[in-house]
Amino acid sequence: MSTTTLVTGLGVVAPTGLGIEEYWSATLAGRSAIRRVTHFDPSPYPARLAGEISGFTAADHLPGRLLPQTDRMTRLALVAADWAFADAGAVPSELPAYDVGVITASHSGGFEFGQNELRALWSKGGQYVSAYQSFAWFYAVNSGQISIRSGLRGPSSVVVSDQAGGLDAIAQARRQIRKGTGMVISGAVDASICPWGWVAQLTSGRLSTSETPEQAYLPFDDRAAGHVPGEGGALLVLEEAAYARRRGAPRVYGEIAGHASTLDPGPDSDRAPTLQNAVELALEDAGMTADEIGVVFADAAAVPALDQAEAEAIIKVFGPRGVPVTAPKTMTGRLYSGAAPLDLAAAFLSLRDQVIPPTTGSIPSGKYEIDLVTGAPRPAALRSALVLARGHGGFNSAMVVRAAGARTRS
Structure with a gap:
């Protein structure tokens, strides 16, 4: 197949920086964001460090009506999608709705939202559980919310294969482009740094229990003893090359x-x-x-x-x-x-x-x-x-x- 899939936009939400240049400058400077967990008290748990995103206030970026129905993971994903489209010079409302798809990956879904609603169920009763619990926890929610917010009606799906899922989702997006879809926003954003999500991650037996951030996550080192979890990710705008040329994409990062x-x-x-x-x-x-x-x-x-x-x-x-x-x-x-x-x-x-x-x-x-x-x-x-x-x-x-x-x- 001769179709070329180009990457024309990036949306980054990372512990080391919000947005492309903030993330990249921190990365080149070697600035780590691994710290003691602040989203909850980690004292009772053997692992207490994480890469948390700081300085993110969802209300600064999203309409208030979305906040009660979304998990932190989805709020970050919606903002990453907005930034990716802006970086690609694409205004979704100005593109034919069926030209653009959404394919994301998820490791755990909206764990924090689900935890909060379970707490309400146990402590107050079923009448206090949000109706949004029916979808806010779900693995596919980021794809759904991005497509709704941006008015996209092209191919939409979610891939679940743990850490490999983000690449697999982008590969699926590439396949859809080869089938004729002009543009797909794809990638993944995960965020499950909450007690329920933490317990689930601990079951892998692969979390570092080091208390020293600089020595907690050491791949290919004789001292390696597990990884440190984090939250965030990236969404990429993928386009068929001719489609990108026709709409005048302002930049091309490269090719999948x-x-x-x-x-x-x-x-x-x-x-x-x-x-x-x-x-x-x-x-x-x-x-x-x-x-x-x-x-x-x-x-x-x-x-x-x-x-x-x-x-x-x-x-x-x-x-x-x-x-x-x-x-x-x-x-x-x-x-x-x-x-x-x-x-x-x-x-x-x-x-x-x-x-x-x-x-x-x-x-x-x-x-x-x-x-x-x-x-x-x-x-x-x-x-x-x-x-x-x-x-x-x-x-x-x-x-x-x-x-x-x-x-x-x-």
């Missing part, structure tokens, strides 16, 4: 060049993990070879066995220290479905500015033969990037992006 997803075998299987397969299939989909990739944005689980598996997959495809690897999510925490779309945004900004952002905190272990970018941003001549994401339960997703007009092998 290739994607693949795989599923690891069960824990009792003697078969190998399949992340390497996902990378190779994504490169094949992009029509590219490994030596054309300028940087890898790692999933960076910070669990030794998972870090080892990811490092091995990278080495098998690119060779020992064969490509720069980075994990700027060490500054935000893992944002679940929102993490990989935020990495995609960072990848496109890296292509724009010809620089690789650093992985903060980690001291690369000698047992991982990868070229981990640490300490400071690294200038680089970049034409393409690979973004990796893995979800709990064995989901793997790999996406290749490249600068607009970047040449591929024939």
Whole structure:
């Protein structure tokens, strides 16, 4: 299929910054937003650190009628969507409604809204439960609310594959564009830093219990002992190339060049993990070879066995220290479905500015033969990037992006 899917707008809501440039300047400066949880008292829990978004007041950005019916996750997503459309120079009300779709991912839905309504049920009775509980908690609510607010009637759906979901949603958006949809806003925003969401995350056994923010989330480090959760993510405006030209898109960040997803075998299987397969299939989909990739944005689980598996997959495809690897999510925490779309945004900004952002905190272990970018941003001549994401339960997703007009092998 010759259809080219371009990224023409970015909407970023991250612990390290609201909006593209605030997030990017903090990322290049290595400023971490990992702190002790403030959304609730974390004292009774073994994990007490998170990447929280500060300085966000929904009423400053959204009409009052939306506030009683939306979870924090959805409020952040609605604002990210507004910013992404504005960045793309697109006014949804001025576009044919069936030309534009919405495809998002979700890890947990509106946990905080659901928790508050359950509290009302238990403490006051069913008559005090909001009617909006029927949808505000739901995984698909961000897609629904964005489409309603913007008047969009194109293909709309939600993808649920944990941390891999954000890439899988964008891949689904790309498929819809190849089928004839002109524009899709896609990506993910997650936010479940509340007691109910916290308990659910603790069940994974992968949360860091460190009390020291600078040492809590250390992928590819001998001290790695789990990740720090976070909230936020990114939404991207994707367009078919001719559609973007016709409407006069003011900028093009680059192209979604290739994607693949795989599923690891069960824990009792003697078969190998399949992340390497996902990378190779994504490169094949992009029509590219490994030596054309300028940087890898790692999933960076910070669990030794998972870090080892990811490092091995990278080495098998690119060779020992064969490509720069980075994990700027060490500054935000893992944002679940929102993490990989935020990495995609960072990848496109890296292509724009010809620089690789650093992985903060980690001291690369000698047992991982990868070229981990640490300490400071690294200038680089970049034409393409690979973004990796893995979800709990064995989901793997790999996406290749490249600068607009970047040449591929024939």
